[in-house]
Amino acid sequence: xxxxxxxxxxxxxxxxxxxxxxxxxxxxxxxxxxxxxxxxxxxxxxxxxxxxxxxxxxxxxxxxxxxxxxxxxxxxxxxxxxxxxxxxxxxxxxxxxxxxxxxxxxxxxxxxxxxxxxxxxxxxxxxxxxxxxxxxxxxxxxxxxxxxxxxxxxxxxxxxxxxxxxxxxxxxxxxxxxxxxxxxxxxxxxxxxxxxxxxxxxxxxxxxxxxxxxxxxxxxxxxxxxxxxxxxxxxxxxxxxxxxxxxxxxxxxxxxxxxxxxxxxxxxxxxxxxxxxxxxxxxxxxxxxxxxxxxxxxxxxxxxxxxxxxxxxxxxxxxxxxxxxxxxxxx
DNA sequence: TAGGCCATCTGGTCCT
DNA sequence: AGGACCAGATGGCCTA
Numbered sequence: 001x002x003x004x005x006x007x008x009x010x011x012x013x014x015x016x017x018x019x020x021x022x023x024x025x026x027x028x029x030x031x032x033x034x035x036x037x038x039x040x041x042x043x044x045x046x047x048x049x050x051x052x053x054x055x056x057x058x059x060x061x062x063x064x065x066x067x068x069x070x071x072x073x074x075x076x077x078x079x080x081x082x083x084x085x086x087x088x089x090x091x092x093x094x095x096x097x098x099x100x101x102x103x104x105x106x107x108x109x110x111x112x113x114x115x116x117x118x119x120x121x122x123x124x125x126x127x128x129x130x131x132x133x134x135x136x137x138x139x140x141x142x143x144x145x146x147x148x149x150x151x152x153x154x155x156x157x158x159x160x161x162x163x164x165x166x167x168x169x170x171x172x173x174x175x176x177x178x179x180x181x182x183x184x185x186x187x188x189x190x191x192x193x194x195x196x197x198x199x200x201x202x203x204x205x206x207x208x209x210x211x212x213x214x215x216x217x218x219x220x221x222x223x224x225x226x227x228x229x230x231x232x233x234x235x236x237x238x239x240x241x242x243x244x245x246x247x248x249x250x251x252x253x254x255x256x257x258x259x260x261x262x263x264x265x266x267x268x269x270x271x272x273x274x275x276x277x278x279x280x281x282x283x284x285x286x287x288x289x290x291x292x293x294x295x296x297x298x299x300x301x302x303x304x305x306x307x308x309x310x311x312x313x314x315x316x317x318x319x320x321x322x323x324x325x326x327x328x329x330x331x
Numbered sequence: 332t333a334g335g336c337c338a339t340c341t342g343g344t345c346c347t
Numbered sequence: 348a349g350g351a352c353c354a355g356a357t358g359g360c361c362t363a
Contacts, residue, residue: 095349100340102350107338131336337360346351 122165123180134173141165 118124118135122142130138145164148154154161166174 096341099342099350103341103352104339106351111338133336333363335360335362337358339357339359341356342354344351344353347349 123177125176125180128172128176130173130176134170137168138165138173138177141167141169 114132114135117139118130121130121135121138123130123138141164144167145154145156145161148164149156149161162178166177169177
């Protein structure tokens, strides 16, 4: 028996919706009538859809019942029950198919926006894509970190900046961020070409390189730390980009790829950037712990001193879970 | 094999 | 009526 799996768009086959499938004789999309509905993506074939399928089968019965109901209609109280005629079912299906297409398109737009957000994150790797939730967390942290840098004169080279950046992130993402910081700080370091695209040969606006340097480090290809994004700070402090209007750089779906400092004249204040409050969900207890940030920071700050001894020995890169290192080499 | 992430379908709700 | 938005459900893919 050939089971037709659900195929996503862009994978060479057209998506066949359960409704389209239902339009036929309830056989599978590829015509294999032996496939039962539970095999064909029962998720898409929801309860109501299945009920509609049965309605199809019972339609003739309904027509007979309708005739009988007509006789009793005038005697019955309450709102008149709408009949599910064939025409109504057709309309319903057409609406549903259109709604599905809209929903897909909407989600694609949402994903495009998320991709745009990923592309302007300080840590951008083509090989290890941030998940949706991690992208949002990192974006939040990035905003907070930059705000703190502006308000408190906190250096983007500081440990506190890094800690803010990593708050609430999962361990792999924290490692990724730390690795990106390293690479951005050491442009001479070995990088995979596909990961090099985001790095611009610009100094950080606060002068010099990011300090999480690791000279001579056999830099793992975590991704890139795009120091050019730090030009946000320069712009907001009265730099050459200060007067750009937000519209110049667009926004939302269809925004061109980030190719310069998108520096809307934001007024960063404590109103806009509320102090982080403890929340049952933030940080996620199973993902984040200060000790882990310590661990990563130590990794990035000690230049991987293989001769170091003492309490931090367990932070040696050799102890980084292999998952974070191997996974980025995958493709 | 379990768990995380994701895409999709779907029905409900709100708004125009 | 129809569109936008949302959350629940489901199954596929990938990795440890």
